[in-house]
Amino acid sequence: MSRYTITVTGQGRTDPDAIIGYDPPLRTLFVQAFPHEVTDDPALWLGTYDHEFEALDQLHRAALAEGYDFVALPAGVAEQLAADKAREDGRLPAPLEDLLLRIRSE
Template sequence: MSRYAITISSPARTDDNATIGYDPPLRTYFLQAFENPKTEWPDLWMGTRIEEFPTLASLLGALAEKGFVIDGLTASITDAMATEAARPRRGSVAERYGLLDHLQKR
Protein backbone atom coordinates (compact mmCIF):
# COMPACT_ATOMS: atom_id res chain seq x y z
CA MET A 1 0.00 0.00 0.00
CA SER A 2 1.34 3.37 -0.96
CA ARG A 3 0.93 6.43 1.25
CA TYR A 4 1.96 9.97 0.30
CA ALA A 5 1.66 13.23 2.24
CA ILE A 6 -0.33 15.98 0.54
CA THR A 7 -2.31 19.06 1.50
CA ILE A 8 -6.09 19.15 1.16
CA SER A 9 -8.21 22.27 1.57
CA SER A 10 -11.83 23.28 1.64
CA PRO A 11 -13.28 26.73 2.27
CA ALA A 12 -13.59 25.79 5.96
CA ARG A 13 -10.28 24.07 6.73
CA THR A 14 -6.88 22.80 5.54
CA ASP A 15 -4.92 19.66 6.41
CA ASP A 16 -1.19 19.77 5.62
CA ASN A 17 -0.80 16.14 6.74
CA ALA A 18 -3.38 14.43 4.56
CA THR A 19 -2.53 11.07 3.03
CA ILE A 20 -3.28 9.81 -0.46
CA GLY A 21 -2.39 6.41 -1.84
CA TYR A 22 -3.38 3.17 -3.48
CA ASP A 23 -4.63 0.10 -1.59
CA PRO A 24 -3.90 -3.08 -3.63
CA PRO A 25 -6.16 -5.49 -1.69
CA LEU A 26 -9.13 -3.15 -2.14
CA ARG A 27 -7.97 -2.09 -5.62
CA THR A 28 -8.83 1.52 -4.86
CA TYR A 29 -7.21 4.90 -4.47
CA PHE A 30 -7.82 6.40 -1.04
CA LEU A 31 -7.47 9.62 0.91
CA GLN A 32 -7.36 10.27 4.66
CA ALA A 33 -7.53 13.79 6.08
CA PHE A 34 -8.54 15.95 9.03
CA GLU A 35 -7.59 13.66 11.91
CA ASN A 36 -10.05 13.92 14.77
CA PRO A 37 -7.99 14.65 17.92
CA LYS A 38 -10.43 12.76 20.14
CA THR A 39 -10.56 9.55 18.12
CA GLU A 40 -7.31 9.85 16.13
CA TRP A 41 -9.32 8.70 13.08
CA PRO A 42 -9.65 10.83 9.95
CA ASP A 43 -12.86 12.82 9.60
CA LEU A 44 -12.48 12.45 5.83
CA TRP A 45 -11.65 8.91 4.67
CA MET A 46 -12.45 8.01 1.09
CA GLY A 47 -11.60 4.74 -0.65
CA THR A 48 -12.61 2.20 1.98
CA ARG A 49 -14.49 -0.27 -0.26
CA ILE A 50 -13.40 -2.65 -3.00
CA GLU A 51 -12.84 -0.72 -6.24
CA GLU A 52 -14.53 2.39 -4.82
CA PHE A 53 -12.10 4.64 -6.73
CA PRO A 54 -10.41 2.47 -9.39
CA THR A 55 -8.71 5.51 -10.94
CA LEU A 56 -7.03 8.52 -9.43
CA ALA A 57 -9.31 10.70 -11.56
CA SER A 58 -12.39 9.17 -9.93
CA LEU A 59 -11.06 9.96 -6.44
CA LEU A 60 -10.05 13.50 -7.38
CA GLY A 61 -13.44 14.05 -9.01
CA ALA A 62 -15.27 12.92 -5.88
CA LEU A 63 -13.13 15.25 -3.77
CA ALA A 64 -13.81 18.17 -6.11
CA GLU A 65 -17.56 17.48 -5.91
CA LYS A 66 -17.28 17.85 -2.13
CA GLY A 67 -15.40 21.15 -2.50
CA PHE A 68 -11.90 19.92 -1.66
CA VAL A 69 -8.72 21.06 -3.42
CA ILE A 70 -5.52 18.96 -3.41
CA ASP A 71 -2.01 20.43 -3.33
CA GLY A 72 1.30 18.60 -3.46
CA LEU A 73 0.22 15.76 -5.74
CA THR A 74 3.37 15.63 -7.87
CA ALA A 75 3.98 13.76 -11.09
CA SER A 76 6.28 11.33 -9.27
CA ILE A 77 3.57 10.52 -6.70
CA THR A 78 0.97 10.09 -9.44
CA ASP A 79 3.32 7.84 -11.43
CA ALA A 80 4.19 5.70 -8.40
CA MET A 81 0.53 5.15 -7.54
CA ALA A 82 -0.33 4.39 -11.17
CA THR A 83 2.47 1.80 -11.31
CA GLU A 84 1.15 0.14 -8.17
CA ALA A 85 -2.44 0.20 -9.47
CA ALA A 86 -1.38 -1.40 -12.76
CA ARG A 87 -0.01 -4.56 -11.13
CA PRO A 88 -2.35 -7.53 -11.64
CA ARG A 89 -4.18 -8.61 -8.49
CA ARG A 90 -6.10 -11.71 -7.56
CA GLY A 91 -9.45 -11.25 -5.97
CA SER A 92 -9.55 -11.51 -2.21
CA VAL A 93 -10.42 -14.80 -0.53
CA ALA A 94 -13.92 -13.45 0.12
CA GLU A 95 -14.31 -12.58 -3.56
CA ARG A 96 -12.98 -15.92 -4.79
CA TYR A 97 -15.49 -17.79 -2.62
CA GLY A 98 -18.39 -15.54 -3.62
CA LEU A 99 -18.84 -14.08 -0.16
CA LEU A 100 -19.22 -10.55 -1.51
CA ASP A 101 -21.63 -11.35 -4.34
CA HIS A 102 -24.65 -10.15 -2.37
CA LEU A 103 -22.98 -6.77 -1.83
CA GLN A 104 -22.14 -6.27 -5.50
CA LYS A 105 -25.74 -6.92 -6.61
CA ARG A 106 -27.03 -3.80 -4.82
Protein backbone atom coordinates (compact mmCIF):
# COMPACT_ATOMS: atom_id res chain seq x y z
CA MET A 1 0.00 0.00 0.00
CA SER A 2 1.33 3.40 -0.88
CA ARG A 3 0.77 6.39 1.37
CA TYR A 4 1.71 10.03 0.77
CA THR A 5 1.05 13.04 3.00
CA ILE A 6 -1.03 15.80 1.43
CA THR A 7 -3.14 18.72 2.63
CA VAL A 8 -6.93 18.48 2.44
CA THR A 9 -9.23 21.43 3.07
CA GLY A 10 -12.96 21.62 3.49
CA GLN A 11 -15.85 22.52 5.71
CA GLY A 12 -13.82 25.29 7.34
CA ARG A 13 -10.84 23.14 8.28
CA THR A 14 -7.45 22.11 6.99
CA ASP A 15 -5.65 18.80 7.53
CA PRO A 16 -1.96 19.10 6.57
CA ASP A 17 -1.42 15.45 7.55
CA ALA A 18 -4.02 13.86 5.26
CA ILE A 19 -3.03 10.69 3.40
CA ILE A 20 -3.50 9.78 -0.25
CA GLY A 21 -2.45 6.42 -1.63
CA TYR A 22 -3.18 3.24 -3.52
CA ASP A 23 -4.61 0.13 -1.84
CA PRO A 24 -3.62 -2.98 -3.86
CA PRO A 25 -6.07 -5.46 -2.30
CA LEU A 26 -9.00 -3.14 -3.05
CA ARG A 27 -7.44 -1.90 -6.31
CA THR A 28 -8.43 1.68 -5.52
CA LEU A 29 -6.92 5.05 -4.80
CA PHE A 30 -7.90 6.44 -1.41
CA VAL A 31 -7.75 9.57 0.72
CA GLN A 32 -8.00 9.84 4.50
CA ALA A 33 -8.26 13.15 6.34
CA PHE A 34 -9.37 14.76 9.58
CA PRO A 35 -9.37 12.70 12.76
CA HIS A 36 -12.91 11.63 13.64
CA GLU A 37 -14.16 13.12 16.91
CA VAL A 38 -15.49 9.80 18.24
CA THR A 39 -13.86 6.86 16.41
CA ASP A 40 -10.34 5.99 15.29
CA ASP A 41 -11.44 6.21 11.64
CA PRO A 42 -10.77 9.35 9.62
CA ALA A 43 -13.72 11.73 9.27
CA LEU A 44 -13.09 11.75 5.50
CA TRP A 45 -12.24 8.36 4.05
CA LEU A 46 -12.80 7.79 0.35
CA GLY A 47 -11.69 4.66 -1.48
CA THR A 48 -12.95 1.85 0.71
CA TYR A 49 -14.52 -0.36 -2.00
CA ASP A 50 -13.04 -2.60 -4.70
CA HIS A 51 -12.12 -0.61 -7.83
CA GLU A 52 -13.83 2.49 -6.38
CA PHE A 53 -11.36 5.08 -7.72
CA GLU A 54 -9.09 3.99 -10.54
CA ALA A 55 -8.01 7.52 -11.50
CA LEU A 56 -6.91 10.50 -9.44
CA ASP A 57 -9.50 12.79 -11.05
CA GLN A 58 -12.29 10.40 -9.94
CA LEU A 59 -11.04 10.57 -6.35
CA HIS A 60 -10.73 14.35 -6.54
CA ARG A 61 -14.30 14.74 -7.87
CA ALA A 62 -15.61 12.53 -5.05
CA ALA A 63 -13.78 14.65 -2.46
CA LEU A 64 -15.21 17.83 -4.00
CA ALA A 65 -18.70 16.29 -3.89
CA GLU A 66 -18.21 15.74 -0.14
CA GLY A 67 -17.12 19.37 0.32
CA TYR A 68 -13.35 18.74 0.47
CA ASP A 69 -10.43 19.58 -1.80
CA PHE A 70 -6.80 18.56 -2.12
CA VAL A 71 -4.35 21.42 -1.89
CA ALA A 72 -1.81 21.06 -4.72
CA LEU A 73 -0.20 17.63 -4.49
CA PRO A 74 3.52 17.64 -3.69
CA ALA A 75 5.78 17.34 -6.74
CA GLY A 76 5.72 13.86 -8.19
CA VAL A 77 2.94 12.45 -5.98
CA ALA A 78 0.41 12.12 -8.83
CA GLU A 79 3.03 10.38 -10.97
CA GLN A 80 4.06 8.12 -8.10
CA LEU A 81 0.43 7.14 -7.42
CA ALA A 82 0.04 6.19 -11.10
CA ALA A 83 3.25 4.16 -10.92
CA ASP A 84 2.13 2.46 -7.67
CA LYS A 85 -1.17 1.52 -9.26
CA ALA A 86 0.45 0.24 -12.45
CA ARG A 87 3.01 -1.82 -10.51
CA GLU A 88 0.46 -3.33 -8.13
CA ASP A 89 -2.19 -4.01 -10.79
CA GLY A 90 0.20 -6.40 -12.50
CA ARG A 91 0.70 -8.52 -9.39
CA LEU A 92 -1.01 -11.72 -8.42
CA PRO A 93 -2.64 -11.87 -4.98
CA ALA A 94 0.12 -12.60 -2.43
CA PRO A 95 -0.85 -16.25 -1.66
CA LEU A 96 -0.84 -17.15 -5.38
CA GLU A 97 2.41 -15.30 -5.98
CA ASP A 98 4.05 -17.15 -3.06
CA LEU A 99 2.80 -20.50 -4.39
CA LEU A 100 4.17 -19.81 -7.88
CA LEU A 101 7.54 -18.76 -6.45
CA ARG A 102 7.74 -22.01 -4.44
CA ILE A 103 6.78 -24.15 -7.44
CA ARG A 104 9.34 -22.39 -9.67
CA SER A 105 12.12 -22.86 -7.11
CA GLU A 106 11.56 -26.62 -6.79
